Amino acid sequence: MKKNYSSKNDVNITQIIAYKNANLKVEEYYYGFKKEDTMNVMSVTKSITSLLVGIAIDKGYIKSIDDKIMDYFKDSYIPKRGERTIYDVTIRDILTMTAPYKGKSEPWTKVCTSNDWTFAALDILGGKNGITNEFRYHTLGVQILLGIIKESSNMNVLDFANEFLFIPLGIDARTSANCFSKEDHFNYLMNRKNHGKVWFLDPQNTPTAGWGLSLSAYEMAQIGLMVLDEGVYNNKRVISKEWIRLMSKSYVSLGERFGNQDYGFLWWLPHRNSECIAAIGDGGNVIYINKKKKIVVAVTGYFKPLVFDRIEYIERNIVDVL
Numbered sequence: 589m590k591k592n593y594s595s596k597n598d599v600n601i602t603q604i605i606a607y608k609n610a611n612l613k614v615e616e617y618y619y620g621f622k623k624e625d626t627m628n629v630m631s632v633t634k635s636i637t638s639l640l641v642g643i644a645i646d647k648g649y650i651k652s653i654d655d656k657i658m659d660y661f662k663d664s665y666i667p668k669r670g671e672r673t674i675y676d677v678t679i680r681d682i683l684t685m686t687a688p689y690k691g692k693s694e695p696w697t698k699v700c701t702s703n704d705w706t707f708a709a710l711d712i713l714g715g716k717n718g719i720t721n722e723f724r725y726h727t728l729g730v731q732i733l734l735g736i737i738k739e740s741s742n743m744n745v746l747d748f749a750n751e752f753l754f755i756p757l758g759i760d761a762r763t764s765a766n767c768f769s770k771e772d773h774f775n776y777l778m779n780r781k782n783h784g785k786v787w788f789l790d791p792q793n794t795p796t797a798g799w800g801l802s803l804s805a806y807e808m809a810q811i812g813l814m815v816l817d818e819g820v821y822n823n824k825r826v827i828s829k830e831w832i833r834l835m836s837k838s839y840v841s842l843g844e845r846f847g848n849q850d851y852g853f854l855w856w857l858p859h860r861n862s863e864c865i866a867a868i869g870d871g872g873n874v875i876y877i878n879k880k881k882k883i884v885v886a887v888t889g890y891f892k893p894l895v896f897d898r899i900e901y902i903e904r905n906i907v908d909v910l
Contacts, residue, residue, distance in 0.1 A: 589604070589614060589616060589905060589906070589909075590909075591905050592904045592905055592908060592909070593900065593901055593904035593905055595897050595900075595901050597872060597892065597894075597895040597896075597897060597898070597901070598872075598901060599892075600871060600872065600889040600890050600891075600892040600895070601618055601872070601887060601888070601889045602617070602618050602619055602621045602625070602627055602805075602888045602889055602890060603616070603617050603618070603621050603623075603625070603627075603804060603805035603806070603886075603887065603888045604616040604805060604885070604886070604887050604906070605805040605806050605808070605809040605885070605886045605887075606809075606883065606884065606885045606886075606906050606910065607809060607812075607813060607883065607884045607885075608881070608882060608883050608910045609882045610813060610817075610882075613910055614885075614906060614910075615806075619780070619890075621782065621888075622782075623804065623806050624804060624806075625782035625783075625804055626782060626783045626784060626785065626786075626802040626803050626804045626807070626888070627782075627783055627802060627803070627804075627871075627873065627888040627889065627890060628776060628777065628779070628783055628788075628799070628800060628801070628802050628891070629801055629802065629803050629808065629869045629873040629888060630799045630800075630869030630870040630871060630873050630891070631727065631798060631799055631867075631868060631869035631870060631873075632801070632803070632808065632867040632868065632869040632873050632874070632875060633796065633797065633798060633799050633800055633801040633869070634727070634730055634797065634798050634799075634854040634867070634869075635854050635855050635867030635875065636749075636753070636801055636811070636867070637730055637733055637734060637797040637798070637854060638683060638835055638853045638854035638855060639753060639811070639815075639827060639835075640733075640734070640737060640745070640748065640749055640752075640753060641653075641679070641683065641733055641736075641737070641853075642827045642828065642831030642832070642834075642835060643748075643752045643753060643826075643827055643831075644736075644737045644740065644741060644748075645828075645831060646827060646828045646831065647741075647752075649737065649740040649741040650679065650736060650737070650740055652679075653678065653679045653680040653683060653834075653853075654678050654679070654680055655678060655679055656675060656676070656677065656678055657674065657677045657678065657679065657681075657682070657710075657713070657732060657736070658674060658675050658677075660735075660736045660739045660740055661710065661735070661736075661739060664739065665707055665710055667710070667714070668711060671714050672714070673688055673713075673714035673715055673716070673717075673718050673719065674710070674713050674714035676718070676719050677713060677714065677719070679733070679736065681719070682729055682730060682732055682733055683733070683853040683854055684723075684839040684840055684851060684852075684853065685723050685724060685725050685726060685840070685851060685854075686720075686721045686722060686723055686724070686839075686840065687713065687724070687726070687729055688713070688714060688715050688717060688718065688719060688720060688722075688724070689712050689713060689714075689715060689724060689726055689729055690712045690713075690714065690715040691712060694726060694727060694728050695712060695728070696728070698711075698712075699712075699728045699731075700773065701770075702790075702791075703791050703792070704790065704791065704792050704794075705728075705731045705790035705791075705792075705794065705796070706731050706732060706734070706735030706738070706790075706792070706794060707735075708728075708731075709728050709729055709731040709732050709735075710732060710735075712728070712729070713729060713732065723840045723842060723851065725846075727798035727799060728798060729798075730797040730798040730854070731790075731794075731796065731797045731798065732797075733797055734794055734795060734797040735794065738794060744793060744794075745794050745795055746762060746763075746764075746787060746789065746793065746794075746795050749762065749787075749795065750762060752826075753826065756821060756824065756826045757807075757810045757811060757814060757821050757826065758810060758822075759803075759807045759810060759811075760785045761785070762785055762786055762787040762795075762801070762802075763785060763786055763787075764786060764787070764789045764793070765783070765784075765786040765787060765788045765789065765800070765802070766786075767788055767789075776788060776800070777891055778891055779890075780890040780891075783802035784802065785802070786802050787800060787801045787802065788800030788801070799869070799870075803888070804888065805886040805887060805888045806886070807886075808867075808873075808875045808886035808888070809875070809884055809885075809886040811867075811875060812875045812876070812877050812884035812885075812886060813884050814826055814827070815832055815836075815865070815875075815877055816877050816879060816882065816884055818832045818833070819831065819832045833862075834853065835852055835853040835854075835855055836852050836855060836857070836862040836865050837852055837862055838850035838851070838852060838857050838860060838861070838862065839851060839852060839853070841860065847896065847899075848860075852865065855867060856868050858899045862879070863878070863879050863880045864876075864877065864878050864879065864880070865877050865879075866899060868898070868899070870891060870893065870895070871889040871890060871891045871892050871893075871895055872887060872889045872892070872895035872898035872901075873887065873888055873889055874886065874887045874898050874899065874902065876899065876902050876903075876907075878907060881907065881910070883906075883907055883910055885902050885906050885907070887902065
């Protein structure tokens with residue numbers, strides 16, 4: 589692929605897949621990677637979580653995105669004494685990253701060493717300031733959404749994802765990454781080689797909602813094709829058209845810190861309109877969907893911090909050419 593735009597951040601790319609009008613146009617692999625090899629796609633996992641929430645709504649497990657979070661944990665979780673705000677937080681608040689949390693930073697050690705990451709995330713939800721509708725990008729809080737799917741469906745969430753999302757898209761079922769220690773966590777994050785068909789699980793065997801899903805670029809592209817076709821894949825409906833449209837709308841407009849992008853339901857809108865949406869993870873792992881031009885691009889890369897120009901890289905080197 590002849591590059592129109594050079595980036596010091598493209599050195600970590602392991603796979604590139606691109607479709608136009610549902611036809612495969614670009615298929616490139618680096619560092620010995622093959623089509624079936626996977627990477628931890630980091631926060632792209634959040635966007636997959638959004639799709640799973642949509643499926644749970646389609647199936648009637650979740651009644652509405654405006655339901656209160658605590659409606660789903662009445663019999664399983666008791667909030668900390670004195671906590672009141674948590675009772676006002678809705679599913680929509682978490683989907684749009686406008687939910688309130690205690691503390692100024694995310695308590696990674698507290699949550700990631702707990703026995704149940706959902707309940708540990710609930711422990712930090714709320715706070716004295718109430719509902720402020722302030723955008724607060726929070727990876728750990730997204731875990732609550734998969735906890736809701738578990739509580740409402742009475743299914744293991746990994747089984748739920750395999751049965752209702754991955755297998756219908758021709759994606760092999762994910763299994764446990766078998767990471768149990770702090771060292772396992774670190775090695776999973778830093779691994780530059782094929783991760784396998786896995787998803788990082790907490791001690792309750794619930795997948796991590798904000799990061800930790802391993803996918804290939806080809807698999808991500810199939811997800812992108814389904815979203816581009818408003819929930820349909822190979823002439824079969826996977827997710828409702830209504831959810832895809834809701835998910836792709838702008839709910840928050842952000843400034844320079846977040847690349848002057850808008851935010852939907854755990855999906856980014858790079859140009860502040862729903863004609864182009866993207867799932868974006870650390871290291872420049874991306875599912876890019878251009879609805880107007882009927883283009884889907886998926887890129888995987890090993891972990892490398894501060895990769896902020898992957899969308900520009902995709903648009904100048906792939907979209908403009910196609």
